[in-house]
Amino acid sequence: MSLIVALDSPDREFGSLVEDLCDIVDGFKLGLPLLMGRGVDYAARLRSRCNRGLWIADLKLADIGHVMKLTTSLVVEHVDAVIAHGFVGIQGALGELKEFLNSLGKKLVVVASMSHPGAREVYDKALPLILNVIGELEPWGIVAPATRPQVITSIRERLGDSVTILSPGVGAQGAEPGAAICAGADYEIVGRLITSSNDPRAAALAVKDAQKQRLQAC
Ligand code: C5P
Numbered sequence: 001m002s003l004i005v006a007l008d009s010p011d012r013e014f015g016s017l018v019e020d021l022c023d024i025v026d027g028f029k030l031g032l033p034l035l036m037g038r039g040v041d042y043a044a045r046l047r048s049r050c051n052r053g054l055w056i057a058d059l060k061l062a063d064i065g066h067v068m069k070l071t072t073s074l075v076v077e078h079v080d081a082v083i084a085h086g087f088v089g090i091q092g093a094l095g096e097l098k099e100f101l102n103s104l105g106k107k108l109v110v111v112a113s114m115s116h117p118g119a120r121e122v123y124d125k126a127l128p129l130i131l132n133v134i135g136e137l138e139p140w141g142i143v144a145p146a147t148r149p150q151v152i153t154s155i156r157e158r159l160g161d162s163v164t165i166l167s168p169g170v171g172a173q174g175a176e177p178g179a180a181i182c183a184g185a186d187y188e189i190v191g192r193l194i195t196s197s198n199d200p201r202a203a204a205l206a207v208k209d210a211q212k213q214r215l216q217a218c
Contacts (some may be wrong), residue, residue: 002026002181003208004054004166007046010037018049021194023136024208027054027080029189035059035075043078055079056109056166056188058135061086065096072100083143086130090137097217098137099199108142112155115169116147127151141166141186146175149183156184159201172196178214199217 005021006016010030016030022184028050030043035057047055057075059085061068072082084097098108112130113123123130134142141158144152146169156165164187167180171193182190190207197203 002187003204003211004029004056004187004189005194006031006058006168006189007195008033008191009059009195010034012195014046014195017047017200018046021113021204022050022052022125024201024204025053025105026187027056029056029058030075030084030189031058034133040075040078043075048079054081055126056081056083057196058083060111061097064088065093065100068093068097069100073150076101076104076106079206081109081141081165083109083111086110086112086133086142087126089133094137094139098139101163107139109141109164109166110134110137110139112142112144112145113148114171114210115147115175119148122153127155134163135159138162142163142178144169144185146185146188147173149175149179152180152183152185165180176214177210178212178218181211182214182218184189191210197217 003025004027005025006029009032050056054107057079101108114130141164143166146167165185167185167188170188170190194200194203
């Protein structure tokens with residue numbers, strides 16, 4: 001099963017959690033609160049506790065290319081992939097960022113939609129336009145919501161198998177483990193369900209088990 005753990009809290013010490021989960025998860029996503037609160041060097045320290053899997057900086061960039069590259073350059077040496085919003089478009093923005101990341105051997109992940117209820121207000125309406133951007137840009141990965149698996153299915157149908165779909169929203173935001181993978185996602189991103197547990201390793205193993213069971217039925 002494919003599980004990435006979201007680390008967001010700026011006031012938590014995640015070192016031992018990362019070490020505990022290292023052999024059973026597929027990577028870690030570092031959120032902006034964590035990176036801003038603890039500093040980018042903290043990403044390096046965390047990674048030194050688990051130098052395997054996919055490490056993602058969830059910067060949710062939405063700016064001109066020049067500024068997105070400046071922001072990215074602060075953390076990129078410590079991660080494998082960086083997340084940016086899709087609505088900024090390619091010219092002068094995502095195109096430049098992708099070229100920059102490619103030159104460093106790093107991956108670009110573009111947000112196609114979001115997992116919170118308010119995504120219906122603007123994001124869902126803009127989805128066809130954002131998918132045009134993604135179709136042309138061909139980033140390594142995209143983010144699509146586990147909370148609305150039908151969005152994942154329609155994105156997978158539209159973009160085919162070549163793009164990697166990462167799906168947050170499992171647990172605290174209401175999606176069941178495995179639902180997004182059944183709908184076509186490659187990875188589920190799980191934060192609080194695991195990080196707020198008294199026993200994060202047991203919680204992660206329970207998510208993997210639930211993913212397996214769900215997949216048998218899809
Ligand atoms: O704690 P929880 O499992 O809800 O964490 C979800 C993670 O996924 C958070 O880091 C959040 O920023 C991120 N995310 C999301 N929806 C998106 C993109 C990222 O919830 N569309």
